[in-house]
Amino acid sequence: MTVGPGTQPGVAIGPMINMAAVEKINRHVxxxxxxxxxxxxxxxxxxxxPxxxxPLVLTGATKDMELAGEETFGPVAPLFRFETEEEAIALANGTPYGLASYFYTENLKRAWRVGEALEFGxxxxxxxSVSMEVAPFGGVKQSxxxxxxxxxxxxxxxxxxxxHIGGLG
Structure with a gap:
């Protein structure tokens, strides 16, 4: 993924909004x-x-890490291990935030089951990509x-x- 000014062709990730965002991302990592x-x-x-x-992919993420309980808003993808579908849903929902979630499956029954169980807007x-002009954008919980x-x-x-109007006249 190319990092640089968003106005340049081929750039996938632009600068963070401010230094506070950079510091938060670095603290989480x-x-x-x-x-x-x-x-x-x-x-x-x-x-x-500055x-x-x-962009980083982190393996070995656990619930006790800051990035598991706070929104990072940066190019960091923590990977959590799970054994069952129920455990994955509990990990995803186990946060006070609920802006967006993403998952991958080819099983249509699983898609509906997991999609309905996830507590996200x-x-x-x-x-x-979940953002488009014809769909509402927003989260639930503290998001x-x-x-x-x-x-x-x-x-x-x-x-x-x-x-409500009762009988007139």
Whole structure:
């Protein structure tokens, strides 16, 4: 994955929004490494500038790591081990956040079962993209207060009122 200015062709990952975001990402990675995770990706050449972060895949992620309980908002993919579907769902749902989740399967029954069990505002099945203009964007739990985009986004600006009228006249 090429890291650089988002205006350049072929760039997949641009700079982080600010230095606080970079520091949070680095803190999450350092915490994970200190608790037994391992980096399994090669570090790409980063452009000059303080707000670029290398994309990382970490193996050996566990629930006691900061990145398991806080939203990282950076190019870090922690991989958690699980034995059963139920364990995977519990790991995913075991956080106070619920913006988006993603999973891969060719089994349609499993797709519906897992998709319904995941406590997230958006679920991607066999895709890493869940954002589009025709679908509402937003999370649940501590990841969302409402939706933006599509009809649901318009409804966020409206006040609902129920007006019941009894017999007149």
């Amino acid at each position: 350092e915490d994970a490494l200190a608790k037994g995770a391992a980096i399994v990706t090669e570090k790409p050449t980063l452009p000059e500038g 707000q670029y972060v290398a 958006m679920v991607g099945l066999n895709t890493g 969302g207060l409402g939706r933006e985009g599509a009809q649901a986004g318009i409804e966020e600006y409206l006040e609902m009122k129920s007006f």
